[in-house]
Amino acid sequence: MRKLIYLGPLLFFIITAVYFALPILKGKDPRILPSAMIEKNIPDLNLPPLLETKPGIDKQALMGEIQLVNFFSSWCGPCRTEHDFLMRINKSEIIPIYGINYKDKQNAAKAWLLDLGDPYERIGRDIDGRTAIDWGVYGVPETYLIDKHGRIQYRHVGPLSESIFKEKISPVIKALRKQTNG
Amino acid sequence: MVKNRLFMLILAIIVSIPLNASAVEPSEILQNPQLELRARNLSQNIRCLVCQNQSIDDSNASLARDLRKIVREQLVSGASDSEIYEFLIARYGDFILLRPPVKATTYILWYGPLFIFFAGLSLSVLFLIRRKRVLPEEPLSPEEQEELSSLISGKEEG
Numbered sequence: 161m162r163k164l165i166y167l168g169p170l171l172f173f174i175i176t177a178v179y180f181a182l183p184i185l186k187g188k189d190p191r192i193l194p195s196a197m198i199e200k201n202i203p204d205l206n207l208p209p210l211l212e213t214k215p216g217i218d219k220q221a222l223m224g225e226i227q228l229v230n231f232f233s234s235w236c237g238p239c240r241t242e243h244d245f246l247m248r249i250n251k252s253e254i255i256p257i258y259g260i261n262y263k264d265k266q267n268a269a270k271a272w273l274l275d276l277g278d279p280y281e282r283i284g285r286d287i288d289g290r291t292a293i294d295w296g297v298y299g300v301p302e303t304y305l306i307d308k309h310g311r312i313q314y315r316h317v318g319p320l321s322e323s324i325f326k327e328k329i330s331p332v333i334k335a336l337r338k339q340t341n342g
Numbered sequence: 343m344v345k346n347r348l349f350m351l352i353l354a355i356i357v358s359i360p361l362n363a364s365a366v367e368p369s370e371i372l373q374n375p376q377l378e379l380r381a382r383n384l385s386q387n388i389r390c391l392v393c394q395n396q397s398i399d400d401s402n403a404s405l406a407r408d409l410r411k412i413v414r415e416q417l418v419s420g421a422s423d424s425e426i427y428e429f430l431i432a433r434y435g436d437f438i439l440l441r442p443p444v445k446a447t448t449y450i451l452w453y454g455p456l457f458i459f460f461a462g463l464s465l466s467v468l469f470l471i472r473r474k475r476v477l478p479e480e481p482l483s484p485e486e487q488e489e490l491s492s493l494i495s496g497k498e499e500g
Contacts, residue, residue, distance in 0.1 A: 196431070196432065196434055197433065289405070290408075290412075293408060294433060295433070296433040296435075298405055299405070
């Protein structure tokens with residue numbers, strides 16, 4: 161019975177190994193960071209418009225409704241990957257998307273939207289990237305889900321896709337809508 | 343000749359001094375050397391979230407440059423070091439600090455190794471003390487004594 165004590169180190173090793181192996185086996189990317197902004201109010205912002213036809217974005221524009229805020233750039237490859245899906249969201253009217261054009265040239269961004277389509281309700285230009293820093297953005301594209309009180313409920317880093325939207329974002333939207341109705 | 347050798351020696355020493363590599367661009371450097379020094383020290387503890395194992399002081403990433411600018415702007419406007427850290431932590435979380443803060447959730451990180459060291463030390467000491475007690479020096483029995491002396495005498499004869 162006393163000899164069981166010698167199994168201690170082995171047990172310790174197994175626990176440690178499992179702890180480190182689990183994220184690897186699950187395929188979790190350790191470079192993707194949790195947001196420090198969850199459950200916090202959206203920061204103050206006042207961004208000039210990208211297009212003449214749509215106004216820019218201030219804090220008031222983002223309040224009162226459940227919506228997505230998408231940071232994008234015409235120079236960003238993964239943004240192109242997700243763009244088609246954003247267009248589909250816009251078409252199906254599941255949730256409005258507000259675009260923040262991160263550190264981009266105005267002409268390049270305009271041409272990009274003309275070429276690929278414009279899925280956004282409004283688009284603001286974050287010319288110096290300061291608004292992105294206020295939101296805790298560390299690389300475009302990033303997408304934030306905001307509730308109707310203007311609190312950040314979810315953040316996705318990297319391109320959006322249908323499977324990510326269904327798995328991660330849709331359930332949160334449903335839960336938020338339930339709260340609102342109940 | 344001597345002069346030449348001296349020159350080469352001095353040159354060798356200068357070349358072998360590792361320059362403190364940094365990504366800070368000349369246009370970013372503050373006029374006030376004291377503030378610049380504080381900016382450098384702060385930046386060395388702020389993680390570049392794009393490259394993640396580099397500080398913003400080392401990194402050429404554009405986010406790192408933006409954060410260096412913010413650090414310097416806030417220093418110029420009179421912010422304290424902890425105010426700047428708080429500004430960044432509010433946006434990016436504790437992960438932005440390369441040196442994690444000491445708090446309830448990081449006690450294991452900070453004190454775990456110390457705990458394991460002392461636990462190992464006390465276990466070793468306990469083991470050594472016990473071992474002495476387990477092996478008391480019993481005197482030989484008369485039969486053993488006889489066998490021993492016969493062995494010794496047998497050896498002397500041979």
